[in-house]
Amino acid sequence: MSNEVWCIIPAAGVGKRMQTAIPKQYLRLHGQTVLEHTVACFLQHSAIHGVVVVVSAADEYWAELAPKYQGQRVYQAIGGQERAHSVLSGLKYLQQTLSLAEDTQVLVHDAARPCLAAADLTALLAAKAEHGAILATPVRDTMKRGFKGQTVISHTEERADLWHALTPQLAPLGLLTMAIEQALQAGITLTDEASALEYLGLHPLLVEGDARNIKITRPADLALAAFFLQE
Numbered sequence: 299m300s301n302e303v304w305c306i307i308p309a310a311g312v313g314k315r316m317q318t319a320i321p322k323q324y325l326r327l328h329g330q331t332v333l334e335h336t337v338a339c340f341l342q343h344s345a346i347h348g349v350v351v352v353v354s355a356a357d358e359y360w361a362e363l364a365p366k367y368q369g370q371r372v373y374q375a376i377g378g379q380e381r382a383h384s385v386l387s388g389l390k391y392l393q394q395t396l397s398l399a400e401d402t403q404v405l406v407h408d409a410a411r412p413c414l415a416a417a418d419l420t421a422l423l424a425a426k427a428e429h430g431a432i433l434a435t436p437v438r439d440t441m442k443r444g445f446k447g448q449t450v451i452s453h454t455e456e457r458a459d460l461w462h463a464l465t466p467q468l469a470p471l472g473l474l475t476m477a478i479e480q481a482l483q484a485g486i487t488l489t490d491e492a493s494a495l496e497y498l499g500l501h502p503l504l505v506e507g508d509a510r511n512i513k514i515t516r517p518a519d520l521a522l523a524a525f526f527l528q529e
């Protein structure tokens with residue numbers, strides 16, 4: 299039985315939607331890169347045993363940051379074509395390189411989400427859900443479904459019990475690895491870890507988190523993240 303908690307930070311994206319010259323995880327906020335802010339959320343939390351940062355094979359920036367993490371149980375793995383492949387690479391690193399137990403609790407958190415609150419991380423870890431748990435925030439706007447490929451309203455979606463999935467997403471190492479492998483093998487499109495657990499018929503818990511835990515995705519998000527991160 300393992301009581302260890304490890305975090306995988308997928309940071310191997312190119313940030314197309316951000317329209318910046320460098321990948322968004324390496325843009326700077328208050329003197330540090332987005333990725334450094336995100337890694338700090340976990341290194342500063344007493345429950346976290348270590349972090350695996352998953353970077354692109356073509357990454358030109360990580361080498362400059364890596365020395366600052368010497369001796370801090372921060373490891374690097376190489377990502378893949380899609381986010382799910384990068385997460386799976388991180389999981390395999392935990393299993394095969396670090397030989398962690400299958401019941402190790404694993405958090406997966408987007409590098410592009412630097413505004414994670416320590417209290418939310420603590421609340422998620424308290425969930426200790428054997429079939430997974432995710433941070434999420436209830437939808438606040440009326441949600442419209444458009445006709446496929448058109449900017450024309452088809453209908454209004456029922457808003458009750460509708461949530462925005464955030465990260466971290468938490469699950470046992472062996473279960474999550476198996477779920478992602480099986481879902482990818484079946485051709486399922488995975489945009490988060492819970493989707494893979496759902497594919498197995500499991501129902502992860504929803505833990506309400508702060509809506510300020512935004513994912514830097516489009517140009518306007520950087521200034522918003524800077525505002526949320528200001529001292």
Ligand SMILES: Nc1ccn([C@@H]2O[C@H](COP(=O)(O)OP(=O)(O)OP(=O)(O)O)[C@@H](O)[C@H]2O)c(=O)n1
Nearest residue numbers: 308309310311312313314315379380384409410
């Ligand atoms: N092959 C990929 C794609 C994405 N990510 C990571 O997954 C997180 C969430 O993905 P997203 O916001 O979509 O990042 P990008 O894929 O870089 O953005 P875009 O879709 O605009 O290119 C990011 O931290 C990103 O670095 C990853 O590790 N490996």
Ligand SMILES: C[C@](O)(CO)[C@H](O)COP(=O)(O)O
Nearest residue numbers: 381408463464465489490513
């Ligand atoms: C994992 C995630 O952040 C949960 O909302 C989201 O699914 C990532 O999606 P992306 O298209 O890879 O940014």
